[in-house]
Amino acid sequence: MSEVSSRVDYDVIVVGAGNTALLAALRAHEAGAKVLVLEKAPVERRGGNGYFTTGIYRIVHNGIEDVRDLISDLTEEEHDIVVEPYTSDQFFREYLHVTEGLVDPSLMEMVIEKSTDTIRWMVKKQNIKMELTSNFVHRIDGKLHFVGELPISAKGAGAGLSDFLFSELERKGIELRYETGAEKLLVNAMGCVVGVTAKSKNGLQDIGGNTVILACGGFESNPAWRARYLGKNWDLAKVRGTPYNMGDGLKMAMDIGAQPTGHWSCCHAIFIDADAPVPAIRADTDKSSKRFYIFGLVLNADGERFLDEGEDDVSMTYSRYGKHLLDQPQRMGFQLFDAKGYATITQGGIFHDYVGSPYTRADTLEGLADKLGMKPEILTATVKGYNEAIQTGGVTNWYKIAGMPEDRHTEGITPAKSSCAFPIDEPPYYAYAINCGITFTYGGIKVNRRAQVLDTGDNPIPGLYAAGEIIGGLFYNNYPGATGQLTGAVFARIAGSNAAGERLADKTARS
Numbered sequence: 298m299s300e301v302s303s304r305v306d307y308d309v310i311v312v313g314a315g316n317t318a319l320l321a322a323l324r325a326h327e328a329g330a331k332v333l334v335l336e337k338a339p340v341e342r343r344g345g346n347g348y349f350t351t352g353i354y355r356i357v358h359n360g361i362e363d364v365r366d367l368i369s370d371l372t373e374e375e376h377d378i379v380v381e382p383y384t385s386d387q388f389f390r391e392y393l394h395v396t397e398g399l400v401d402p403s404l405m406e407m408v409i410e411k412s413t414d415t416i417r418w419m420v421k422k423q424n425i426k427m428e429l430t431s432n433f434v435h436r437i438d439g440k441l442h443f444v445g446e447l448p449i450s451a452k453g454a455g456a457g458l459s460d461f462l463f464s465e466l467e468r469k470g471i472e473l474r475y476e477t478g479a480e481k482l483l484v485n486a487m488g489c490v491v492g493v494t495a496k497s498k499n500g501l502q503d504i505g506g507n508t509v510i511l512a513c514g515g516f517e518s519n520p521a522w523r524a525r526y527l528g529k530n531w532d533l534a535k536v537r538g539t540p541y542n543m544g545d546g547l548k549m550a551m552d553i554g555a556q557p558t559g560h561w562s563c564c565h566a567i568f569i570d571a572d573a574p575v576p577a578i579r580a581d582t583d584k585s586s587k588r589f590y591i592f593g594l595v596l597n598a599d600g601e602r603f604l605d606e607g608e609d610d611v612s613m614t615y616s617r618y619g620k621h622l623l624d625q626p627q628r629m630g631f632q633l634f635d636a637k638g639y640a641t642i643t644q645g646g647i648f649h650d651y652v653g654s655p656y657t658r659a660d661t662l663e664g665l666a667d668k669l670g671m672k673p674e675i676l677t678a679t680v681k682g683y684n685e686a687i688q689t690g691g692v693t694n695w696y697k698i699a700g701m702p703e704d705r706h707t708e709g710i711t712p713a714k715s716s717c718a719f720p721i722d723e724p725p726y727y728a729y730a731i732n733c734g735i736t737f738t739y740g741g742i743k744v745n746r747r748a749q750v751l752d753t754g755d756n757p758i759p760g761l762y763a764a765g766e767i768i769g770g771l772f773y774n775n776y777p778g779a780t781g782q783l784t785g786a787v788f789a790r791i792a793g794s795n796a797a798g799e800r801l802a803d804k805t806a807r808s
Contacts, residue, residue, distance in 0.1 A: 304505040305491075305492075305505045305506065305507055306333070306492070306504050306505045306506060307330075307332060307333040307472075307504070307505070307506045307507070308325070308330035308331045308332065308506070308507050308508065308796075308797060309322070309325040309330045309331070309332045309333070309506060309507065309508050309509075309510060309793070309796045309797055310332075310333050310335065310492065310493055310504060310506035310509045310510070311325070311332060311333070311334045311335070311509075311510045311512060312335050312479040312493065312509065312510065312511050312512060312513045312546055313334075313335070313336070313337075313345060313511070313512040313513030313514065313546070313765070314334055314335075314338070314343055314344065314345060314463075314473065315344060315345025315346055315347035315348070315459075315512065315513075315514065315539075315765065315785075316344070316345070316347030316348075316350075316455065316458055316459055316462060316782065316785060316786075317345075317512045317764050317765035317766075317782075317785030317786065317788070317789045318334065318345065318510070318512035318513070318764070318765065318789070319334070319459075319462035319463065319465075319466060320419070320423070320462065320764075320785070320786055320789035320790065320793070321510050321512055321764050321788075321789035321790075321792050321793040321796075322334050322466060322471055322510075322793065323462070323465060323466070323469070323471070323793070324789060324790050324792075324793025324794055324797070325793040325794075325796055325797040326469055326471050326793075326797075327422065327793070328793065328794055328798060329797060330796070332471050332472070333471075333472045333473075333474070333504065333506070334466065334471060334472065334473040334474070335474055335477050335478065335479055335493070335495055336473060336474065336475050336476075336477065337476070337477070337478035337479075337513070337541045337545075338475065338476070338539065338541050339475055339476050342539070342540075342541075342579065343459075343463065343475065344455075344456075344459040344463075344539070344579075345513075345514060345538070345539050345541070345542070346514055346538040346539050346542065346736070346737060347458065347459055347782065347785070348455050348456050348459045348538070348539070348579065348582065349455055349456075349537060349538040349539070349577065349579075349582050349583055350454065350455030350582075350583060350781070350782055351450065351454050351455065351583050351779075352450045352451035352452075352453070352454035352455045352457065352458050352782065353430050353447050353449070353450045353451075353778075353779040354412070354416055354447070354449045354450065354451075354779055354782055354783045354786070355383075355388070355412070355446065355447055355777055355778065355779040355780050355783055356383070356412035356413050356416055356449060356783065357383060357384060357385045357388055357409060357412050357413050358380075358382060358383050358413060358448070358449070359382050360380040360381060360382040361377070361378065361379070361380045363413065364378070364380050364429070364443075364448055364449070366417070367416055367417065367420050367427050367449055368427045368428060368429060368449070369420075369426070369427075370426075370428075371429070374441055375429060375434075375441060377440075377441075378434070378441040378442065378443055379437075379440060379441065379442040379443065380442075380443045380448050381443075381446075383446045385410070387446070388409045388412070388777075389405075389406075389409060391613065391777050392405055392409070393405075394613075395613050395774070395775040395776060395777050396772060396773040396774060396775060396776070397774055397775075399560070399774070400770065400772070400773060401558075401770035401771065403745075403746060404744075404746070404770055405771070407746050407787070408771070408780070408783065408784050408787050411787050411790075412783055412787065415783070415786050415787045415790055416449060416783075416786070418790060419786065423465065424465075425451065425452075425458065425461060425462075426451070426452035426453075426461075427449050427450065427451060427452060428450055428451075428452045429443065429448055429449075429450070430443075430445075430447050430448055430449065431450075433445045433447070433448075445610075445612070446612075447612070447778070447779045451782075454582060454583065455582065455583070455782070456579075456582050474495075474497065476497055476498060477495050477496070477497040478495065478496055478497075478541075478545060479494070479495050479513070479545065479546070479549060480493070480494045480495060480496045480501065480545070480549075481493065481494040481549055481552070482494075482509060482550070482552070482553050483503060483505070484553050487759075488553075488554075488758070488759065489758075489759040489760045490506075490508070490509050490553070490758060490759065490760035490761040491505060491506065491507075491760060492504050492505040492506040492509065493506065493509060493549075506760075507760065507799055508760045508761070508762060508796035508797075508799055509760060509761055509762070509796075510748075510762045510763065510764060510792045510793070510796050511546040511549070511550060511742075511750070511761070511762070511763045511764075512546075512763065512764045512765045512767065512785075512789065512792070513542070513545060513546040513765075513767060514539070514542035514546070514737065514765065514766045514767060515542055515547065515564075515737050515739075515740070515741060515766045515767060516542065516543060516544030516547060516738050516740075517536055517538075517542055517564060517735045517736065517737050517738050518536050518539065518540050518541060518542040518543050519542075519543040519544050520532035520533075522543075522544050523735070526561045526562055526738070526740060527562055527563070527564060527738070528562065529623075530623040530624075530628060531623065531735075533623070533628060534566065534619075534623065534732075534733045534734070534735045535569060535573055535575050535732055535733065535734045535735070536575060536576065536577065536734070536735055537567070537569060537573075537577055537583075537585065537586075537734040537735065537736050538577060538736060538737075539576075539577075540575075540576040540577075542737070542766070546763075546767050547741065547742060547767060550742045550750055550758075550761070550763070550767075551742065553758065553761075554752045554753060554758065555742045555743070555750050555751070555752060555753075555758060555761070556742060556743040556751050556752055556753045556755070557740065557741070557742060557743070557769065558740075558741065558742065558743040558769040558770045559739050559740045559741050559743075559768075559769025559770045559771070559772070559773070560739040560740055560769075560772065560773040560774065561738075561739070561740030561769075562740070563738075563739045563740075563772075563773065563774055564620075564735055564736070564737065564738045564739055565616045565617075565735070565736040565737050565738075565739070565772070565776060565781070566617070566618075566619035566620045566734060566735045566736060567586055567587075567588065567615050567616055567618065567619040567733075567734050567736065568586070568587040568588070568590065568595075568615070568618060568619050568622070568630075568632065568731040568732075568733070568734070569585040569586055569587060569619070569731065569732055569733075569734030570585045570587065570654055570655070570729070570730070570731065570732070571629055571730035571731055571732045572655065572730070573585040573732065573734065584653075584654075585654075585734065586615075586734070587632055587651065587654070587731050588611055589611060589641075589642050589651070590606045590611075590618075590632050591606055591607050591611050591716070591717045592634065592638040592641050592642055592717060592719070593606070593632055593633050593634035593635075593638040593721065594606060594632070594633045594679075594680070594683060594721060595618075595631075595632055595633075596630055596631045596632075596633055596679065596728075597622075597625040597626055597629075597630045597631075598625065598626045598627045598629055598630060598631075598669075598670070598671070599626055599671060599672070599675055600666060600669075600671040600672065600675040600676035600679055601675065601679055602683070602712060603621060603625060603630075603712065604618060604621055604712055605712045605713055605714055605715055606714050606717070607706070607714045607715045607716035607717045607718060608715050608716075609715075611778075612777065612778030612779065613775070613777060613778065614775075615778065616736070616775060616776050616778065617774065617775040619733040619735070620733060622731065622732060622733040623733050628732070628733065629730060629731065629732055630730075630731050631669060631728040631729060631730055631731065632728065632729045632731055633665075633680075633721065633726065633727070633728050634721075634726070634727045634728075635720075635721045635722060635723045635724065635725075635726055635727075636723040636724060636725055636726075637719065637723050638719070638721070638727075639725075639727045651729065654729060655729075655730070656727050656728060656729050657669055657727070657728045657730070658725050658726070658727050658728075659724075659725060659726055660724050660725050660726075661724065661726070662676055662677050662726055663676075663677060665726045665728060669728055680721050682710055683707065683710065683714065683718075683721065684720045684721060684722060686707035686708055686709050686710040686713075686718075687705065687706075687707055687714075687718045687719075687720060688706055688707065688708050688718070689705060705717060705718045705719065706718050736781075737766040737781065738766070739769065739771075739772045739773065739776075740769050741763075741766070741767050741768045741769030741770070741771075742763055742767060742768065742769055743755075743768075743769060743770060744762075744763050744768050744770075744788070745757065746791075747762075747791060747795050748763060748764055748788050748791040748792035748795060748796075749761065749762055749795070750763050760799070762792040762795060762796045763788070763792065764785060764789045764791070764792040764793075765784075765785040765788065765789065766781070766785070768784070768788060771784055
């Protein structure tokens with residue numbers, strides 16, 4: 298490794314400016330460090346993937362007690378809302394289930410153990426506002442109930458959190474450089490990271506730092522890497538979020554010996570509007586997503602079903618279903634609803650991501666097929682076969698049956714629909730055209746519980762930390778909904794603390 302300057306310009310250099318990176322910067326500043334944040338994007342496209350998220354956090358909580366503690370401006374009625382606790386055991390079971398037991402157990406345990414304290418730190422120490430996840434507040438027998446396991450969201454979703462964090466950086470005097478991307482990690486003769494080479498409109502510049510935190514995401518915006526690691530047709534998938542996550546941080550880290558780990562051939566990918574623009578429009582944030590297929594059917598361009606819409610709760614399936622479209626004719630599909638399903642997703646005040654989205658409507662299935670370019674006999678046969686296979690019984694309220702395989706399922710057809718199997722029989726009929734939208738990649742670099750980046754011998758690389766989507770080993774095959782922003786926040790707090798905490802003796806030894 299080449300000799301580099303021993304000049305120290307900053308205590309901590311944070312690469313990236315998504316919500317994870319900004320939290321890491323704020324924590325390092327809180328610990329007394331002089332911090333520099335490097336943002337590759339221009340100011341008008343700042344914020345990384347965090348800007349496009351729903352801002353929902355999956356955390357261990359004790360029900361209304363923790364909701365009251367973490368949300369300061371509940372209404373009088375919300376103050377007594379019924380919220381079922383979500384235990385660490387539940388979190389463990391679901392995390393292990395969706396990742397098929399492949400998740401790094403040490404990192405998973407830490408994320409779960411620190412989930413509530415991390416959000417409490419954000420609220421109490423960083424003045425971040427949380428709110429109820431409003432989509433799942435429902436009135437049952439005259440009383441407000443929160444339906445599900447994810448009651449805590451950042452106020453204003455990911456965009457609101459991003460805007461607040463940038464304002465906090467400015468208020469606290471933390472230096473932030475836009476249109477300045479890190480190109481290379483500077484490493485001294487002892488193998489310690491001592492800064493970065495950054496590229497801006499003024500050219501290349503070496504910036505000295507006692508420590509560096511990589512929080513600049515994965516490689517989902519890089520079509521060549523997607524084809525290389527994820528496989529055929531992934532270069533054709535649409536990117537839901539920032540166009541700047543090209544794998545730069547991964548390359549920099551692996552160039553100095555960081556250990557790749559995790560599920561490099563898999564990613565978070567969902568159903569999005571077929572006409573969603575690329576790059577994504579910031580003002581749309583998460584509005585292009587099409588998640589509530591559980592109340593209808595998912596069809597390919599020929600009018601045939603190809604997956605189990607009710608296999609599990611939506612939060613446990615939506616992030617892995619998008620990929621299936623890439624294997625279907627024209628790499629696209631449709632979500633089909635009858636009048637009942639359409640009312641559920643658009644008129645009940647429960648779900649918002651379909652409202653205002655383009656759809657095709659017809660009074661008959663044959664008429665809908667004609668408008669969609671399908672053969673009417675195929676679409677009608679698909680729906681007829683599904684309707685005839687439905688097994689009724691059990692409860693019929695959507696909030697009790699979603700994700701419960703024993704209630705209202707199909708038998709005798711492939712693929713089955715394991716829950717929420719309601720007939721498609723009440724006109725008019727609606728179809729939403731959908732594509733695969735990639736959110737982030739699961740492959741990354743290996744870290745320990747101190748957020749230190751590890752080399753191929755499992756040894757920490759001195760001076761190098763990581764947080765957020767650049768970390769591998771957290772998600773395999775799938776992920777539990779609302780854990781992306783959580784894992785980012787947990788590791789941001791840890792990385793910021795430990796990067797800022799390196800002592801002068803360490804700095805001297807690395808000079």
